[in-house]
Amino acid sequence: MENFNYHRPATVNAAAALLKKSKDGSYMAGGHTLLPTMKQGLAKPTDIIDLSAIKGFSGIAVSKSAVVIKAGTTHMEVATSAAVKKAIPALWEMAGKIGGVHVRNRGTIGGSIANSDPAADYPSACVGLGATIITDKRKIAADAFFTGMFQTALKAGEIITAVSFPIPKKSSHMKFPNPASRYALTGVFVSQDSAGKVRVAVTGAGPKVFRIADMEAALSKDFAASALNGIQVKAKGLNSDMHATAEYRAHLIGVLARRAVAAAK
Amino acid sequence: MSAISMKVNGKAVCGEVESRTLLVDFIRTNLGLTGTHVGCDTSQCGACVVHIGGKAVKSCTTLAVACEGADVTTIEGISKNGALHPMQQAFHEQHGLQCGFCTPGMIMASIDIVKRNGKKVSEEVIRRELSGNICRCTGYHNIVVAVQSAAEKM
Amino acid sequence: MTDTGIGARVLRKEDKRFITGKGQYTDDINLPHQTYAYFVRSPHAHATIKSINTAKAKKMPGVVDVFTSKEVEEDKIGGLICGWLIHSKDGSPMKAGPHPILASGKVRFVGDQVAVVIAETRAQARAAAEAVSVSYGVLPHNVDAAQAMKTKAQVHDVAADNRVYNWSIGDQAATDAAFKTAVHVTKMDLINNRLIPNAMETRAAIGSYDTGSDHYTLYTTSQNPHVARLVISAFHGLAPEHKLRVIAPDVGGGFGSKIFIYGEEVTCVWASKRIGGRPVKWTADRSEAFLSDAHGRDHVSHAELAMDAAGKIIGLKVHTIASMGAYLSTFSSCVPTYLYATLLSGQYNIPNIYAEVDAVYTNTAPVDAYRGAGRPEATYLLERIVETAARELKMDPVEFRRKNFITSFPHQTPVIFCYDAGDYGAALDKALELSDYKNFASRKAASARNGKLRGVGFSAYIEACGIAPSAAVGSLGAGVGLWESAEVRVNAVGTVEVLTGSHSHGQGHETTFAQLVSEKLGVDINNVAIVHGDTDKVQMGMGTYGSRSGAVGMTAISKALDKIEAKAKRVAAAVMEASVDDVDFKDGTFTVKGTDKKMAFGEVALASYVGHKFNSSEIEIGLKETSFHDPSNFVFPAGVHICEVEVDADTGLTKIASYTAVDDFGTIINPMIVEGQVQGGVAQGIGQALIEGAHYDRESGQLSTGSYMDYNMPRAANMPHIENFKLGFTVTKCPSNPLGMKGCGEAGAIAAPPAVINAITDAIGVRDIAMPATPLTVWQAMQPMKRAAE
Known part of the structure; x- marks a missing residue:
């Protein structure tokens, strides 16, 4: 890991000022992404601005x-x-x-x-x-x-x-962890607000978190796992690696979404 | 180099470290407390777990400079007046260790688990919460037994 | 016996230092003025080294020196060796390519070490290593065992078709003839997935050269420090043995990976002299461990099993391609031969077996012994094909096995081994009972009600451990003898020190060996010290691997203890003015028949050192004895493991619903420790079956599973719940050692993979599934059936 200048400001404004002043600075909160990345040599910030001492920053x-x-x-x-x-x-x-x-x-x-x-x-x-x-x-x-x-x-x-x-009326989260890293191989978060509007958000399966409009529409009409029957998530564009193919992830989204809806409270 | 000071195992300590010095290196190299181990370089094995402010953290993923003023406890600091901590005693009595390398991190993590979950912590919870600690020797069986046994005595 | 003797569930003496953070592992040791080594490793799977420019690195802050193969060759440091010479079936010797401690001319796998930087700090060494500029000429590569003999990527000049040897065992003609009479033949293609050992302590070394005495010391993470000293002395030519001390202090797990002599450790001790005597320390990053530790398994096999009309097995044919990786590691060549094919008879009476093994070079990390070494591969192949044959014959897999079990001993198999003792039916019966097999159907129905598919799988394994006798293994190509040594020193106060050539890295020798002393001499185990892991203290030893420390190491101690008893009896007789024949020894007390005369063991020890009461020209002063034990046969632990799984058909996720292990290890010294060995071994076996697998990318030759982000290590939640993990033992004493011991270290890793895979294939109704049966693999295996059902 390359060396860097370490700062621990007490206010958000001071933190922002330090970052602005630095050549290639980075904020750090818990450090659990940044430090492993730096250890691998994949990030080499000149300055680390540790946000953990900012007053009133947690709660x-x-x-x-x-x-x-x-x-x-x-x-x-x-x-x-x-x-x-x-x-x-x-x-x-x-x-x-x-x-x-x-x-x-x-x-x-x-x-x-x-x-x-x-x-x-x-x-x-x-x-x-x-x-x-x-x-x-x-x-x-x-x-x-x-x-x-x-x-x-x-x-x-x-x-x-x-x-x-x-605060939703109902919500549920289902995670299928990667057996090695324990990150989400695929995860689905489902919620229904007081107006009955439903959100289905997926993580781990694509390049970023995304929603599934077909599922949301179906569930907004009928918030039941059976409402998802027949909705096939397309594998195209999903991540594929040695732990899971895109097809498998597409399938898991369906399984997890149904389970999430069934378990929502 | 920056001067840092903190409390480790109840004693005030200080030292000169680079910004990049990890807490585990400060503990092992500067303080000579080699009970805290390094088992990986991707923050996943849990061999380096210590307590900061009573909470289990990975000392390999914590900057020493960020621990200015912190209250750190390592495996060397949990026995009191020569009496083993109930978790240490349970690992011994239940044969929860073989080569001993993961043991310090395992014990420190387990103490945190029991503190939060109480005497009646379930096997399910113990297994789930030990997901960040890898042991290659024991198959975890006796570790789980040890944690349950210690929970009753803590 | 004492309450700390053989069979007692004694808590471990070594625990205290580990649970209080006082263990002393190699990286915990720091020597004055030490420097740090960091290795430059090949980013390519296969390439020529056109040039190495170290000038920039040498000028970097803190750099002491940078070495490449040029300096290694200047100092005439020999290459790494493979200690077991295998001959092909045509009589030609195996084709061992050169294996220098730093790559010379060519790199052969990603991670091959090319140069070493020595600096004042680890960070400086690492930074300078990045500044070493290597110009590579990239060559075609192959990482796949099955392709090795067809590829253009030739790893070593000596092996044109990448074939190290083409070895065979058994009678081909007789086996072919048996197959002609078969009523049913079951055929399978089976892959034994490559694994990475992953002892939690990575390899580490500190090499130190004393310029004053011209003496070297190497602290290293070794399972067998004496073998390391022998090899470094005799083959690397660094120093004669009396000028080299190898110390293996506390070692954080081995599982085979720390048996071998690696280039990095040799480099540290060599480089210390090169830089003028400052110690050189190296501790592998986990990422380096993934790349450079010897891996395990990696077999591609075709097997055929022939049965007669009565369902009796009449023949087995096997062809295996075994990847050796890019170089032949220390014991690699014997793993897919004498530790593998010799076990293909399993627990069964198979009259005809023929096996052929092609060992091949690939552009991957060297493959060598990993927990079980060859025996897991044999057991997996045999127990998969036996299970499949039973299903094809529509026979109960339990009854099919029972029908074919060997029932009388000794039993000579067609593949060298003569099994000395066992009762396979008894283990099967006990396992069936412990696992409540008779109610499996109701558990399956209950699982089905929860939407889960439940399956049951069996594994009846045998292993051969305590590799021996020395003359026999020598005739098969071994470069060393496989005996063990012991020295027992009784102090004047009656406390005992045992110096053993075995090495403990988790096995609990400090406790079990002390229990043996307690049993035999009646001494409290707290008055016994076990000394191991230092070539200056223990004269010679062969180390710990292959579950040999009980059967071989403890037998050596037992023999030395017998000599101690005999000598002590002579002393006691003299002191008590009796005939030696009239002296009895029991529970730590010497008595004279027909009298009330008695002496405690400690009193006799003192008497033997003061020498006041006997004629020292007849009885030598002191109480110290040594023994070298060379076993007369292997030992043959065996058992039956039964696994039940629950598969979530929607996700392919497999849960180990229950696991039952019944093992026959002969005499058990400490049941608590033995159970721990079984549990740990089973975890590694479940890991292999369900989640673990080293994967090299075919296109790039890179190790895709190079960290815990991608290599799936078993965690607490992967294992069965406490009440669902049942252990049992049956006992048939081993006749070839006086204690009747077998070996327990590898059983779990050997037995578990086929038990788990047999259970999964039973649950989901497929003939075969590849290991690791990850959720993805299981889900994919189920797709054709789902499509058929739709």
Whole structure:
């Protein structure tokens, strides 16, 4: 791993200023994506701006209509929050399935989302619940946030500060982990809002998180697993690797979506 | 190089490290506490697990400089006054180790698991929560038995 | 016996240092003024080395020196050797290509080491390694065993068709004749997937040269430090044995991968002298371990099994292509021959067997012994084809096996081995009972109600371990003898030190060996120290692999203990003024028949050192004995494992619903440790069957499974639940050693893969499925049936 300048600012503004000043700086939250990438020599930032000491950067607030999770909140904090469990049990469950104990103790929601790993879990919750990503500059709808593999709508230096998840009527998350990495080989997040509108978001199967319009339309009419019968997910464009072919992933999306709908609460 | 200071196993320690120095290297090289191991380079095996502020973390995926002021506990720091921690005792009594290399990380992770899940932690939960710790010797059977046994005593 | 003797469930003496973080593994050791080595590795599967430019690297901060094959050749450091000479069936010797410690002229697999950088810190060495510029001329490559004899990619000049040897065993004519009389022949093509051992501690070494005494020391992660010393001395020519000390301290698992002598370790000890005596330390990254540790398995086989009208097996024909990788590793050549084809009779009375093995070079990491070594490959092939034959004959697989079991001993197979003892039916019966086989149908129905497909699979395995006797293995091509040594030193206060040539890297020798001493001398195990892993302390030894430390290593200790007892009796007799013949020894006390005279073992030990009460011209002072034990036969552990799986037909995910292992290991010293060995072995076997597989990309020759991101390691959740993992033992004592011991280290890894695959094929109703049966593979295997059903 190449050496770098290390900064630990106390405010978001200071962090943004440090990044701007650096030659090729990078923000770091829990470091569980950045540091492994740097160890492999795949990233060589000149500066690391550690966001973990920013005051008020973590915490969970649950209102009647939304769960707002600040960017520096760890997966473990979400996975052990009784308030999240009550408001959006699927989100609570999903956070408990990310990585192992040690990953959950350090990995943060902001870091996960900013990275837009195609196999990460949080992007499916964001898109599957129609969340809003809040940054130091603006609010971005989750649908517009994840723009590609490891790519987001974040502008240079922009910092995620929180994610707001609207509380659905029902939701559910199903994950089929990669047997080696434990990332999602395919994961499906399903939600139904109070108006009956349904979202089906898929992670792990494509270059980025995506929704399946056919399924959403069918489920908006009839929120039952049987409503998905006959809907074939196309393999074209899905990821194919030694762990899963595109055809298999397409098939898994159908299986997981049906199971998610059946389990939604 | 930056000067850092933190508490390790209850004692104040300090040292000079590069920004890139990982916590595991600081612990092993600067402090000579070699019970914390490195088993992989992709943050997946769990041999390097220590506690920071009582929570299990991978010391191979944590910068030493980021631990300024932190309260770190390693495998060397969990016995108190010569008495083994119940988790150590259980690994011994249930034959939860063979070569011993993954053991420190396994024990540190298991303590976190039991602390969060309580005395009645189920086998299912233990197995799921140990997904970030790899053992090649034991087949995990006796590790799971040990964690359950320790849970009752912790 | 004492309560810490043979058969006692004694907690391990070695545990304390491991659970408190006080173990001393090689990377935990630091020597004053040490430097760090980092290896430059080939990014190509096959290429000529046109030039290496080290000038830039040598100028980098902290760099002490950079070495390539040029310096190796200057110092006339010999190449790595393969210690077992196999002859082809035409009588020609195997074709061993050169294997220098740093690649010379050519690289032959991705990860082949090309140069080494020595620097003040590890980071500096690594940075400078990136600055070493190597110009390669890329050559065609082949990573596939099945293609090796057809490809244009010639790995070594000595082997035009990449064939190392074409070896055979058994009587071809008699087997062909038997097949002509067959009523049914079952034919299968089977692949034994390549595995990466993945001991959790990666390989590491510290080489140190003392300029004052012209003496070398090597700390290394070895299962057999004496063999390392012998090879480094005799073949690499670095130093004579008395000038080289090899220390293998705590070693974090081996599974075979740390038996072998590798270029990196030799380089460290050589380079230390080259840089003027500063120690050179190297610790492999896990990524390096994936690329450069010897892999296991990688067989492509065709097998045919012939049956008569009564369902009796009358013949077996096998052809196997075994990948050796790019070089012949230390024991590689004997794995697909004498450790594989000699086991093809399994537990069955098969009158005619003929097997032919083509060992081939491929542009992959060397393949050598990995837990079980050859025996898992044999068992997989045989137990898959036996199960399939039973299904084709519409016979119960249990009864088909039983019908063909060997039932009288000794039994001479057509493939060299003479099985000395066993009771295969007893193990089968016990396994059926423990697994509640009679109620399988109701469990299958219950699974079906939950939408799951349940299947059951059997595996009746035999293994041969404690490879021996030395004269026999020598006649088959082994370069070493396969005995073991022991030295027992009784201290004046009656405590005991045992110096053994066996090496413990998880097996618990410090406990089990002490139990043997406790049993025989009546000494508390806490008064026994087991010393191993240091060539300056233990005179000579052959190390630990092939489940040999009990049957061979402990027998050597047992013999030395017998000598101690005999000597101590003479001392006791003299002290108690009795005839030696009248002295009895039991539970640590010497008594004189017909009197109340007695002496504790400790008193006799003291008496033997003070020498006040006997004539030292008749009885030598002291109490120390040695023994070298060369076994008269292999030992033959055997057993029956039964696996039940539940397959999720929607996703192809297989869960091990239950696993039952019944093993006959002969006399068991410590049941707790033996159970641990079985559980660990089964986990590796389940890993091979369900998720593990090393994969090289055909196009690029790169290792696609080069980290834990892609190589599937078994985790806690992959294993059956506690109440569903049942172990049982049957006991037939091994007649070829006085303790009646067999070996238990490899059983699980040998037995489990066919048990699991037999269960999956039973569950989903296919004839065969490739390992690893990942969710993808199982799902794909089920597609034709689903289409047919639609």
